[in-house]
Amino acid sequence: MNLSAEEMRKKVLEILAPWRDRRGGLIPVLQALQGLMGYVAEPAVRIVSEELKIPMSEIYGVATFYAQFHLTPRGRHVIRVCRGTACHVRGSLKILDAVKEQTGCAENATTEDLQFSLEPVACLGACGLAPVMLVDDQTFGRLTPDGVSAILAQFV
Amino acid sequence: MPIYRAHVLVCNGTGCASNHAGAVTGKIKSELERQHLADEVLIVPTGCHGMCEMGPVVVVYPEGTFYCRVTEEDVPKLVEEHLLKGRPLESLMYKGKETVAVPHYRDIPFYGKQNRIALQNCGYINPENIEEYISRDGYVGLARALGGMTPQQVIDEVKKSGLRGRGGGGFPTGTKWSFCASSPGPEKYVICNADEGDPGAFMDRSILEGDPHAVIEGMTIGAYAMGANEGYVYCRAEYPLAIIRLRQAIEKAEEYGLLGENIFNSGFGFNLHIKEGAGAFVCGEETALMASIEGQRGMPRPRPPFPAVSGLWAKPSNINNVETWANVPQILSRGGDWYAAMGTEKSRGTKVFALTGKVRHTGLVEVPMGIRLREIIYDIGGGILNDKEFKAVQIGGPSGGCLTQEHLDTPITYESLPPLGAIMGSGGLVVMDEENCMVDIARFFLEFTQRESCGKCTPCREGTKQMLLLLEKICSGKGEMKDIDLLEELGNMVKNMSLCGLGQTAPNPVLTTLRYFRHEYEAHIREQRCPAGACQALLSFTIKQDACKKCGLCAKNCPVHCIPGSRTEGYVIDAEKCIKCGTCFTKCPFNAVLKG
Ligand SMILES: Cc1cc2nc3c(=O)[nH]c(=O)nc-3n(C[C@H](O)[C@H](O)[C@H](O)COP(=O)(O)O)c2cc1C
Numbered sequence: 001m002n003l004s005a006e007e008m009r010k011k012v013l014e015i016l017a018p019w020r021d022r023r024g025g026l027i028p029v030l031q032a033l034q035g036l037m038g039y040v041a042e043p044a045v046r047i048v049s050e051e052l053k054i055p056m057s058e059i060y061g062v063a064t065f066y067a068q069f070h071l072t073p074r075g076r077h078v079i080r081v082c083r084g085t086a087c088h089v090r091g092s093l094k095i096l097d098a099v100k101e102q103t104g105c106a107e108n109a110t111t112e113d114l115q116f117s118l119e120p121v122a123c124l125g126a127c128g129l130a131p132v133m134l135v136d137d138q139t140f141g142r143l144t145p146d147g148v149s150a151i152l153a154q155f156v
Numbered sequence: 157m158p159i160y161r162a163h164v165l166v167c168n169g170t171g172c173a174s175n176h177a178g179a180v181t182g183k184i185k186s187e188l189e190r191q192h193l194a195d196e197v198l199i200v201p202t203g204c205h206g207m208c209e210m211g212p213v214v215v216v217y218p219e220g221t222f223y224c225r226v227t228e229e230d231v232p233k234l235v236e237e238h239l240l241k242g243r244p245l246e247s248l249m250y251k252g253k254e255t256v257a258v259p260h261y262r263d264i265p266f267y268g269k270q271n272r273i274a275l276q277n278c279g280y281i282n283p284e285n286i287e288e289y290i291s292r293d294g295y296v297g298l299a300r301a302l303g304g305m306t307p308q309q310v311i312d313e314v315k316k317s318g319l320r321g322r323g324g325g326g327f328p329t330g331t332k333w334s335f336c337a338s339s340p341g342p343e344k345y346v347i348c349n350a351d352e353g354d355p356g357a358f359m360d361r362s363i364l365e366g367d368p369h370a371v372i373e374g375m376t377i378g379a380y381a382m383g384a385n386e387g388y389v390y391c392r393a394e395y396p397l398a399i400i401r402l403r404q405a406i407e408k409a410e411e412y413g414l415l416g417e418n419i420f421n422s423g424f425g426f427n428l429h430i431k432e433g434a435g436a437f438v439c440g441e442e443t444a445l446m447a448s449i450e451g452q453r454g455m456p457r458p459r460p461p462f463p464a465v466s467g468l469w470a471k472p473s474n475i476n477n478v479e480t481w482a483n484v485p486q487i488l489s490r491g492g493d494w495y496a497a498m499g500t501e502k503s504r505g506t507k508v509f510a511l512t513g514k515v516r517h518t519g520l521v522e523v524p525m526g527i528r529l530r531e532i533i534y535d536i537g538g539g540i541l542n543d544k545e546f547k548a549v550q551i552g553g554p555s556g557g558c559l560t561q562e563h564l565d566t567p568i569t570y571e572s573l574p575p576l577g578a579i580m581g582s583g584g585l586v587v588m589d590e591e592n593c594m595v596d597i598a599r600f601f602l603e604f605t606q607r608e609s610c611g612k613c614t615p616c617r618e619g620t621k622q623m624l625l626l627l628e629k630i631c632s633g634k635g636e637m638k639d640i641d642l643l644e645e646l647g648n649m650v651k652n653m654s655l656c657g658l659g660q661t662a663p664n665p666v667l668t669t670l671r672y673f674r675h676e677y678e679a680h681i682r683e684q685r686c687p688a689g690a691c692q693a694l695l696s697f698t699i700k701q702d703a704c705k706k707c708g709l710c711a712k713n714c715p716v717h718c719i720p721g722s723r724t725e726g727y728v729i730d731a732e733k734c735i736k737c738g739t740c741f742t743k744c745p746f747n748a749v750l751k752g
């Protein structure tokens with residue numbers, strides 16, 4: 001989302017409000033920031049640091065530790081290909097290759113036109129339907145490499 | 157409450173939802189209206205039935221008729237035949253190998269050997285409706301605990317049941333509770349570990365999605381027993397539906413006075429919060445999980461002090477797994493003796509396994525402890541997919557090991573697995589067939605643990621990296637025989653010297669495959685051959701000339717045009733240019749392309 005500096009400051013302060021005098025707020029705050037802007041943007045981190053009196057280094061320490069947080073903008077559609085065990089033994093590597101080929105997107109990267117981001121994940125918890133991938137919040141199971149293009153076509 | 161003559165249960169678990177269960181539900185609704193049955197038949201969206209492979213699953217009561225792989229197009233006929241005319245629709249029923257339609261839930265072999273305790277409500281009730289939970293004896297256990305039992309009596313009951321932690325370690329739950337209960341201080345915490353990090357296990361997800369109140373009730377009972385008034389459920393962010401269901405359930409329980417202040421007028425109060433994880437496997441480890449709740453990097457710390465003494469915010473804390481908590485309400489309502497009567501001497505009760513991989517019926521199964529692998533894979537799971545040869549089963553996820561043919565008749569208990577190099581873990585069972593390469597599987601797990609290692613201690617950070625490099629070398633055909641010894645040496649070192657359970661168990665998949673499938677490692681190194689045909693770098697493709705019908709499909713589909721020839725002369729693969737993608741192998745209609 002494109003926000004003016006003014007608007008962003010206002011939203012970030014709203015997100016921070018419940019955590020000013022409560023413990024354990026950093027992760028929920030970062031989650032909310034990412035929910036707002038699609039990624040953890042530096043200007044917002046600066047505000048968090050100043051307001052909650054947490055050093056920038058500590059915030060980045062946390063943000064880079066967890067796979068969920070992204071420091072750069074992501075694509076309009078996020079493709080998560082499961083690389084968990086159940087999916088691996090049923091050929092998820094071939095699915096991942098097919099997605100890479102179709103989108104021209106590398107692992108953990110975003111296409112230049114910001115259409116797709118591709119993120120391999122450990123397990124989506126739909127192992128009974130392996131191999132599985134998630135596009136945004138839609139789950140697709142029992143995939144075949146040939147079936148990938150029809151699914152991705154729905155998202156261009 | 158209005159009375160309905162029939163209930164249509166539609167699974168809305170993640171598995172079925174991804175198979176368009178939502179659209180099926182909508183269609184059933186509109187068809188019922190069209191046939192003027194909306195006042196007579198109730199649609200109940202439920203949690204997971206466990207048989208995800210066969211989804212979307214629809215069960216019609218009172219008969220208990222089990223329909224599988226129901227599509228939107230099937231619905232008009234289903235509604236007309238079964239619900240209007242009262243004739244169960246055979247074409248949609250489950251069919252076993254014998255291809256005879258099996259009408260009832262209980263007669264399907266997948267369910268025959270199961271004994272569903274932790275999963276008792278999954279698939280039977282609408283998880284968003286607290287009344288349905290209550291009508292199946294929900295909150296009876298809590299009422300018993302608060303209505304006359306002392307905290308110590310509650311702990312004794314749990315001890316009597318023999319329940320052990322279902323999150324991996326198998327530590328006796330009652331004993332763990334007594335540690336926390338005896339720690340002094342007014343401020344204590346109970347925590348539910350719903351981080352479910354084992355890739356290939358999804359029982360915790362199904363319980364939270366299908367029966368969230370069981371977890372809430374279990375935690376409230378535990379909080380009473382240990383004297384805690386505050387609790388957290390730490391749920392991985394990859395499970396959005398579980399988080400939504402849990403949030404709704406907490407609100408409902410608060411509304412009904414089953415959470416909050418002065419529950420059942422007992423004077424005891426308990427508040428429950430949800431914390432969303434942010435994607436780190438190591439956060440499943442209890443000390444790392446608590447650091448994560450506190451808002452820090454989720455890195456483990458040495459124990460002692462144990463969480464029972466100094467846990468969350470340095471206060472006495474108790475952490476249990478989702479499945480562990482979900483067993484507690486029934487232990488209180490039916491008694492510890494009832495629970496202890498199931499399972500074996502040292503491993504009491506039942507365990508949920510996530511049966512996945514190359515097995516016919518993948519899904520969640522709950523069976524008494526002590527059951528044999530053969531019963532799970534063949535009787536419940538229906539055997540190996542496409543009648544291939546069973547090769548191995550991976551039990552316990554990245555911390556576990558691979559077992560073989562010779563272990564199929566070993567009873568599964570907490571004690572029986574460690575001597576074989578495996579552990580119960582969270583209950584993931586990934587079945588593998590002749591086409592799965594065991595060196596590749598070992599590499600796969602190491603890639604996972606190496607990536608997820610938090611980096612705090614050197615043996616785990618550097619050791620897993622070196623092990624992974626060795627495995628990659630072997631998989632690409634560049635291995636040497638001395639690498640095997642080095643892998644073993646490194647594996648034992650990482651195991652013995654790492655700080656937390658992640659490193660201490662990470663070598664298990666490598667060490668067990670070395671133990672049981674050493675010949676596969678040797679074939680990769682000595683003969684530069686992958687016996688399973690899975691390691692791409694070691695593959696070679698050839699065309700068997702007497703089987704080739706010269707159709708030319710291979711040449712046409714080859715992405716690098718390395719199959720010269722013509723429809724009159726036949727085709728040959730140019731091994732120099734071949735990128736071993738396997739396209740010709742899959743495209744050939746006559747199985748004339750050989751992979752080796
Ligand atoms: C690396 C690592 C990951 C773990 N992941 C989980 C997990 O995802 N879920 C879980 O319940 N326990 C997990 N555990 C085990 C927990 O540390 C802890 O033993 C467990 O939650 C205790 O609950 P229980 O006694 O009910 O089993 C993990 C342990 C380690 C070392």
Ligand code: FES
Binds near residue numbers: 082125126128130
């Ligand atoms: S392993 Fe892919 S969904 Fe679990």
